[in-house]
Amino acid sequence: AQTVTQSQPEMSVQEAETVTLSCTYDTSENNYYLFWYKQPPSRQMILVIRQEAYKQQNATENRFSVNFQKAAKSFSLKISDSQLGDTAMYFCAFMKLSGDYNDMRFGAGTRLTVKP
């Protein structure tokens, strides 16, 4: 079974600064996908960024980027120029492709607070 570990229950950062959230995972699969989801107080899970395991290049989406280390099974999220709207719970997720559906499992989450 796949496990996803987020070792930082809570983090805070000053507005406009950079913060990195860590995530490690354990799997015997070779082909899989990794995601970061954001869950603000509105409760909706919002996809922040995704990474295909077969791609060596780290994914980037505007202020969000990842550091994907496949051998170390590490998938950290870097948020640059933090904004107040980034305050949310962040979940790292692992997905393996299984038949007709996608099997996604989440880490415990990191609560990020951006301070003005």
Next chain:
Amino acid sequence: DTEVTQTPKHLVMGMTNKKSLKCEQHMGHRAMYWYKQKAKKPPELMFVYSYEKLSINESVPSRFSPECPNSSLLNLHLHALQPEDSALYLCASSQDLLPGLPHGYTFGSGTRLTVV
């Protein structure tokens, strides 16, 4: 339409009540999911429907009964729930499996369920 719509947003029910949660999407996604999320915890997978057939039941008690009447609609029927079943219930959907093109899930905003 790029949304997953869940109704109701809030539900309070007694332990002897029967109620249903509804989830709807019109993106042509063929896999739909129910997750349960307790406060400050990650979502936990309950059920997966693929092509309107139940693919996964993660050992969920029989007081939760899923139903997929068609490819756009997913219901969760609730009966004789316990107070510990109080949680946020999230619905999600995903595209058919396309190699190299998983986009993660599209989540609804959830139903906040309180069992009294």
